[in-house]
Amino acid sequence: MKKVLILAMLIPLALMLVNCGGGKPKAKMQEIPEWYLNPPQAEDVIYEAGDAAKMSMALAKEASDARARDGISRVIEVKVSNMLKNFMQQSGLGEDAEALEFTSSVSKQVANTVLRGCRIAKREMKTEGSQYHAYSLAEYNLNSLIQETLNEAKKQKALYNEAKANLSFDDLEKEIDKLEAIGE
Numbered sequence: 514m515k516k517v518l519i520l521a522m523l524i525p526l527a528l529m530l531v532n533c534g535g536g537k538p539k540a541k542m543q544e545i546p547e548w549y550l551n552p553p554q555a556e557d558v559i560y561e562a563g564d565a566a567k568m569s570m571a572l573a574k575e576a577s578d579a580r581a582r583d584g585i586s587r588v589i590e591v592k593v594s595n596m597l598k599n600f601m602q603q604s605g606l607g608e609d610a611e612a613l614e615f616t617s618s619v620s621k622q623v624a625n626t627v628l629r630g631c632r633i634a635k636r637e638m639k640t641e642g643s644q645y646h647a648y649s650l651a652e653y654n655l656n657s658l659i660q661e662t663l664n665e666a667k668k669q670k671a672l673y674n675e676a677k678a679n680l681s682f683d684d685l686e687k688e689i690d691k692l693e694a695i696g697e
Contacts, residue, residue: 585651
């Protein structure tokens with residue numbers, strides 16, 4: 514009786530594992546857009562591709578667009594921190610010697626960039642099983658980056674001139690206060 518009960522419990526478990534064990538369906542290479550695998554190259558434009566597979570079409574689109582923009586952001590500016598640990602040990606002599614080796618690598622990349630004028634130039638949506646797979650190609654014209662840099666420089670110059678003017682007025686007020694103190 515125990516064997517029948519165990520068998521009755523194992524069969525549904527085995528079926529569940531077979532159905533769930535397949536994982537996510539993968540995109541067929543011939544269905545992946547060429548511009549995703551090989552983004553266009555240009556002197557005055559940065560192109561980056563992104564993709565995402567999600568159950569929601571809107572979420573797949575949003576995530577693939579964000580990943581494409583993130584790629585551009587990392588091309589423009591990225592702060593990289595990484596660490597590599599390497600451990601080696603040997604004990605014993607001759608043929609009885611045992612060696613142990615362990616290597617660990619950790620990397621973190623952070624980008625914080627404003628991308629005014631960045632746009633999604635191309636997008637394709639495919640279905641893979643019950644998921645939507647979105648592919649996005651973002652483009653960022655370098656003239657936008659140059660203009661943004663010039664605008665920031667002008668803003669900084671204006672702030673500097675304002676601070677300088679405020680200091681001059683402070684100095685003027687101190688001199689007036691001195692003159693008034695003498696006249697009293």
